[in-house]
Every structure is written in structure tokens, then in C-alpha cells.
Amino acid sequence: RQFAGQTVNKILTIEASGIAIACIAARYFQVPVVFAKKTRSLNIAGDVYTAKVESFTHKNTNDIIVSKKFLSPGDRILIVDDFLANGKAILGLAKLVEQAGATLVGAGVVIEKGFQDGGKRIREAGIDLRSLAIVEEMDTEHGIRFREETL
Template sequence: MEVLKQAILDKGVILSDEVLKLDALLNHQVEPEMVMEMGREFARRFAGESITKVVTVESSGIPAAFTTALQFGVPLVFAKRKKTLTSDQENYSERVPSFTKGIVTDIMVSKAFLSKEDRVLFIDDIIANGDAARGLIRIIERAGSELVGMGVIVEKTFQKGAATIREQGIRVESLVKISGLSGGVIEFE
């Protein structure tokens, strides 16, 4: 997606050789037309997969996952990061480290929202080390749902998250691949 690459060049902020801040695009502010195009592109790439649910991890993946679910006409399920008074006690949960937050959190999905009949598409905003992604994949597996693939908005190929997921035999489709951030320059594949 050339428009996404250009937006990353225009609005992305390199914080280090490993961290790219995309608050103006994905993590704090969202450009609705661009996010709608992301959903259309993921729907195009996964057409014919008989998807019954789209899943993501709270919170930055929600806009693109929502537009993707809208394209497929299926529900969006997102893994919550915090347990509340209204949280379903019957849930799948995983403890996962967060690369950007530098903390370990729990992610959880109510057992009411994933089943053995579901064919699931996982949408994520950015994949670096892939810890949260692997945690949600374990939840999908424990639910008995079939993971048909994973759509990623930005894959940082110089970190091994997406590669480790592909090694599990999972199809990963990335809208943009970044091969480096060295010297304050965003390098695309």
C-alpha cells in the first residue's frame, strides 16, 4: 500500500533503531479513509476463506480489524488487556510481554465469543517480536477455532515476530514491511 508507506514517511517518528512511533496513523489518531482502505485490502487478500470472525488485541488493532470485519460482514472480537467487574469469568487468557510498553500484561477473550465452528482472521497493527500475537494465537487454538491467517498493517522484518508465526505454518499478510530504522531512516522492503 503505497499510500500507507507515504503516510509512514510523513507522520512516523523514529524513536530508536527498533521503535517507530505511529501515533498519528494507528496508535493515537486514526485516518478513517486510510483505515477503510486497509480493511478492503485485507478482505481482498483473504477473500474466499469463509471467515466467521475477525480478532485483534486491544487497542491499536481495533480500527483496522473493525473495517476488515465490516468488509466480511462478520463480528469483530478483541482480546481485552484488563479485567473489569463486567468481564466474563469464563475466558481464555494469556500472559504476554509488550514490546513497546515494556511490561507484561494479560490478554483475554470470553469463551462466549470463540468456538470450534469459527474460522478466524487475526488483524494486528504492528508486529515486532510477536509476543502478543503468539498469545492471541494460543487463545484461538485453545478455543478450537481455525486460524485462517493473520493480517498485519506494519511488519518490522528486522525483528523476528512475523517470521516465528510463519514458521508455525500460519499465513501472514503484511500491508507494509519495514526492514530497518537505522540512522533515522525508514527502510521499506
């Protein structure tokens, strides 16, 4: 619903945890899901779009790839993911959209870690970012505190 007024013809995410959320969004828009892989496999043949993405969770860097046959200049793409920490995954996916000459409609995440700079980084890049919930802080003593307007 966050992007209901937009024309979207593909949902883009990154393997693996973003796929389930992307599928839910794809059902709403009635469009296909394309997911970037972290390693080249037998089912990715030919030319690819690629970008480097640093994983906050795994503390490593991956080359994400999508076959050129799945993204086209006429596409209107919505990026969807589960968590947003440092923003590198969404920015990497946005690079793939740019390489394809497609239009990035925006990015939607389920939970944004507001105490990290990923959301700020993405918004400063001019990407329309929508988060279902923004965690302002979390610790073992007080638990999780959400930003009020996202509840």
C-alpha cells in the first residue's frame, strides 16, 4: 500500500531473506519478482548486471548479480527487503536498476534500524524509501523502542 499510486512492473530484492517479502509485494502489484544472487550459478548465463554490496549482518562483501534478460530500460522497479541497517543492499540493487536503464520507483523495507545510517544514506541518494516500522533504539535493558509514526 505504501506505493499503491505508483506503476510498478517488477519487484527487485536480494537473496535470500528478502525473497518472501518481495513475493508478498509482487502479489499485490501482480508483477514478477527478480532477485539478485550473491554468487554466479548455472542458471545465470550470459551478460549480467553486477554491484558490490557490503553485508552488515555477515561482515563481508558480495558481488550481487542479475542476468540482463530480467531487467530492461522500460522497467519500473520497486526494491523490497526485510531489514535496513547500513543501506548497502538497497544502494547496490539501485545500481543494478541504473545499469539496466530502468526506473527506480522506490524502496520498501519491513524494519528500518533508525539508529543506523542506512535510511539517511538512501534518502540522501534521492530514493523514495518507505519503512513499515523504524526501530529507534534497542538494548537488553529496555528492549525495542519504535518510532511512533511507524506504528
